[in-house]
Amino acid sequence: MDTQEIDGAQALIKTLDNLGVEYIFGYSGGAAIPIFDALVTVKSNIKFILARHEQGCCHMADGYARATGKPAVVLVTSGPGAGNTITGIMTAQMDSVPMIILCGQQVTWMLGKDAFQEADIFGITMPVVKHNYLVKDTNEIPRVAREAHHIATSGRPGPVLIDLPKDITQGPFTGDMDPEFDLPGYQPEKFYSVDASDIDHALQLIHKASKPLILAGHGAMISGADAELKELAETLRCPVTSTLLGKGVFPEEHELSVGMLGMHGTAYANKAVCDCDLLINVGSRFDDRIIGQADKFCAGAKIIHIDIDPSEMNKMITPDVRIVSDAKSALAEINKRISGLDTEPWLAQIESWKKKFPLSYRKQGGLRMQQVIDEMYQVAGGDAIVTTDVGQHQMWAAQFYKTNASWKWISSGGAGTMGFGFPAAIGAQLACPDETVISISGDGGFQMTLFELATAALHKLPVKIVVLNNHYLGMVRQWQELFFEDRKSGVDLEGNPDFCKLAAAYGIPSFNIKRPADVRKQLEKAFAVKDGPVLIHAECVKTDNVFPMIPAGAALEDMLTEPPKHKMAKPTGST
Amino acid sequence: MSLVTTDNPPEFFISEAPVHTLSVLVNNKAGVLMRICQVFARRGYNIDSLVVSQGRDKQFSRMTIGISGDPAGLEQIILQVTKLVDVIHCVEHDSDHSVVKELLLVKFLVDKEDRTEALQIIDHYDGKTVDLTPTSMIAMINGESSKIDASLAMFSQFEIIETVRTGKVVMARSEKPT
Numbered sequence: 001m002d003t004q005e006i007d008g009a010q011a012l013i014k015t016l017d018n019l020g021v022e023y024i025f026g027y028s029g030g031a032a033i034p035i036f037d038a039l040v041t042v043k044s045n046i047k048f049i050l051a052r053h054e055q056g057c058c059h060m061a062d063g064y065a066r067a068t069g070k071p072a073v074v075l076v077t078s079g080p081g082a083g084n085t086i087t088g089i090m091t092a093q094m095d096s097v098p099m100i101i102l103c104g105q106q107v108t109w110m111l112g113k114d115a116f117q118e119a120d121i122f123g124i125t126m127p128v129v130k131h132n133y134l135v136k137d138t139n140e141i142p143r144v145a146r147e148a149h150h151i152a153t154s155g156r157p158g159p160v161l162i163d164l165p166k167d168i169t170q171g172p173f174t175g176d177m178d179p180e181f182d183l184p185g186y187q188p189e190k191f192y193s194v195d196a197s198d199i200d201h202a203l204q205l206i207h208k209a210s211k212p213l214i215l216a217g218h219g220a221m222i223s224g225a226d227a228e229l230k231e232l233a234e235t236l237r238c239p240v241t242s243t244l245l246g247k248g249v250f251p252e253e254h255e256l257s258v259g260m261l262g263m264h265g266t267a268y269a270n271k272a273v274c275d276c277d278l279l280i281n282v283g284s285r286f287d288d289r290i291i292g293q294a295d296k297f298c299a300g301a302k303i304i305h306i307d308i309d310p311s312e313m314n315k316m317i318t319p320d321v322r323i324v325s326d327a328k329s330a331l332a333e334i335n336k337r338i339s340g341l342d343t344e345p346w347l348a349q350i351e352s353w354k355k356k357f358p359l360s361y362r363k364q365g366g367l368r369m370q371q372v373i374d375e376m377y378q379v380a381g382g383d384a385i386v387t388t389d390v391g392q393h394q395m396w397a398a399q400f401y402k403t404n405a406s407w408k409w410i411s412s413g414g415a416g417t418m419g420f421g422f423p424a425a426i427g428a429q430l431a432c433p434d435e436t437v438i439s440i441s442g443d444g445g446f447q448m449t450l451f452e453l454a455t456a457a458l459h460k461l462p463v464k465i466v467v468l469n470n471h472y473l474g475m476v477r478q479w480q481e482l483f484f485e486d487r488k489s490g491v492d493l494e495g496n497p498d499f500c501k502l503a504a505a506y507g508i509p510s511f512n513i514k515r516p517a518d519v520r521k522q523l524e525k526a527f528a529v530k531d532g533p534v535l536i537h538a539e540c541v542k543t544d545n546v547f548p549m550i551p552a553g554a555a556l557e558d559m560l561t562e563p564p565k566h567k568m569a570k571p572t573g574s575t
Numbered sequence: 576m577s578l579v580t581t582d583n584p585p586e587f588f589i590s591e592a593p594v595h596t597l598s599v600l601v602n603n604k605a606g607v608l609m610r611i612c613q614v615f616a617r618r619g620y621n622i623d624s625l626v627v628s629q630g631r632d633k634q635f636s637r638m639t640i641g642i643s644g645d646p647a648g649l650e651q652i653i654l655q656v657t658k659l660v661d662v663i664h665c666v667e668h669d670s671d672h673s674v675v676k677e678l679l680l681v682k683f684l685v686d687k688e689d690r691t692e693a694l695q696i697i698d699h700y701d702g703k704t705v706d707l708t709p710t711s712m713i714a715m716i717n718g719e720s721s722k723i724d725a726s727l728a729m730f731s732q733f734e735i736i737e738t739v740r741t742g743k744v745v746m747a748r749s750e751k752p753t
């Protein structure tokens with residue numbers, strides 16, 4: 001440590017720099033000024049990105065983390081600034097994204113006195129973080145920051161918030177810059193149980209199976225199990241399906257891939273789940289959008305569940321073999337001892353489902369979102385990073401934009417947060433400046449965070465901002481059509497702006513797509529722009545619906561592959 | 576014996592009993608109780624009783640939580656509580672393998688004529704008189720919850736003004752950690 005006097009905020013920035021933090025996404029305010037000041041007084045490699053809203057900061061950090069696997073940092077002020085982060089923090093928590101959120105706070109002696117811009121953000125965020133801190137001693141700052149970084153990134157990752165009162169960040173720092181920390185209650189490895197007997201049991205089930213299926217989840221990606229997963233699938237000749245967030249950990253163009261499963265998964269993935277005799281779940285939490293009616297899920301199959309988080313075992317589904325471990329090491333153990341299976345009849349069965357129920361869309365009668373996404377896939381290829389918002393476009397993107405590698409697909413799964421995709425794309429583009437980053441949004445979701453156009457334009461980030469405009473909150477309208485006798489209520493986005501003029505207001509070039517015949521040409525032109533963002537606006541069919549669909553709470557076998565011919569009952573499950 | 580830490584946590588189990596007593600060893604820090612209560616409240620469980628005090632090592636606190644409800648959900652609760660960064664361990668204890676005790680203070684009106692009767696009841700339950708006035712008395716009883724219930728039934732022949740019960744505290748029998 002140098003002998004020069006520094007304050008708490010400077011100690012904080014030094015610590016983050018030592019931890020290798022590259023970017024801080026933030027928004028300023030009174031209680032955070034000392035930390036913002038330290039950003040300019042401390043020499044570091046950290047680059048600061050000023051967003052236009054604190055929710056934007058969080059989604060940018062989230063996109064950065066999901067494109068790199070590295071934790072990202074958010075810096076906001078107290079009260080309303082901190083409050084605006086909630087949706088972003090919850091989004092990261094639901095999808096196990098490592099993030100550190102630094103909040104300025106009122107001075108300690110005003111805490112609890114309803115002081116100006118005071119909010120109990122420590123209390124408010126407790127249910128939506130992996131862990132949080134209220135720092136009350138300046139000398140604790142490096143330790144807390146290092147603990148937060150460790151907690152955010154290890155075990156099952158997640159967001160960690162640090163509330164920093166202004167007197168604490170302004171106070172003189174005289175402590176240890178490189179302190180040890182001891183977390184007796186946080187030792188995730190302690191629960192790992194890749195013991196020989198579980199592996200034995202798993203192998204018995206595997207070698208007895210004739211219709212095995214691997215379900216690859218986000219956990220497989222987080223643990224870096226790509227190679228192990230591929231080895232397992234190829235050795236066994238076992239088909240692989242993925243969750244929404246697991247897209248890419250197993251290449252979707254691989255002959256053994258059956259794409260995504262669940263509510264809007266491919267028909268063949270869902271049929272395979274219904275018909276398999278063994279499901280190997282690698283790092284997915286059996287979300288309700290995937291299992292449908294729980295007691296009917298994989299009813300005839302044995303289940304092996306590999307997850308790093310012991311509380312995921314038995315939560316939704318009771319597996320036959322539980323392996324609490326990171327996916328990479330568990331699969332490596334299994335791979336050591338597997339031999340090939342004869343799955344040819346099973347693969348033939350799946351092939352016939354693929355032929356019978358392909359993903360498809362009509363090219364007549366107006367422009368379809370599917371076509372824009374499909375052609376974008378042709379133009380940009382499976383290596384681009386794709387972020388999405390939430391709604392119909394998200395499901396079509398998941399279906400038609402095949403993802404062939406990890407960290408390339410960024411979508412809000414657990415929380416289903418509209419407004420996520422575009423700021424997440426900004427974070428991803430900063431993280432990966434040389435890659436093509438495509439943000440796919442609906443007209444609804446895009447309007448929730450479009451103010452970040454300024455951030456993208458300012459930093460000349462070549463994000464391809466795709467707005468698929470159906471003038472509706474499409475996914476909600478789809479539910480109203482199918483389950484509420486087409487009574488449209490609160491879904492008409494009357495009053496939409498001219499999105500191209502909007503882009504122009506920020507100095508962003510735009511491309512308008514009106515007809516199916518325009519798609520390829522306009523996309524190619526837009527993708528040729530490399531020196532900053534472009535906006536692609538597509539005027540789409542207003543009332544198209546996403547299929548296949550499993551009504552919420554129904555069993556997977558009750559999947560609709562096309563519009564129902566009879567009136568549907570209101571869904572009973574989930575949302 | 577060494578302090579119970581992550582190195583030798585007690586065994587995890589869930590009893591069939593309708594009422595469960597959880598022992599939770601936590602960091603002695605602000606906000607920990609709130610984190611734990613959230614795990615219960617979010618899943619619609621009510622905490623029946625709660626005793627918290629500093630551990631022998633001031634770095635830790637011990638919580639004993641009495642809870643009733645669906646045992647299936649309880650496994651999730653224990654796992655979710657265990658997952659909290661400030662929780663060293665969270666386990667259930669049943670009365671076969673642990674000592675479960677509770678303390679009662681009961682204040683009731685009693686005049687001269689009935690005082691002997693009151694003292695006999697207190698004596699029967701191995702209790703103590705901890706306050707006495709010409710018209711009232713506070714008795715202190717400790718023991719298993721059923722004994723406390725029984726004593727209260729006896730005291731109800733007087734006019735009870737107030738009762739304070741601590742809720743259960745539990746300690747594992749033998750050399751096993753709690």
Ligand SMILES: Cc1ncc(C[n+]2csc(CCOP(=O)(O)OP(=O)(O)O)c2C)c(N)n1
Pocket residue numbers: 389390391392393394416417418419441442443444445446468470472473474475476
């Ligand atoms: C912040 C937020 N508010 C509300 C919802 C509920 N919701 C889910 S999908 C959807 C419609 C999305 O409409 P749009 O963004 O236009 O996309 P589309 O479905 O039309 O593709 C809504 C309102 C949500 N997921 N997130």
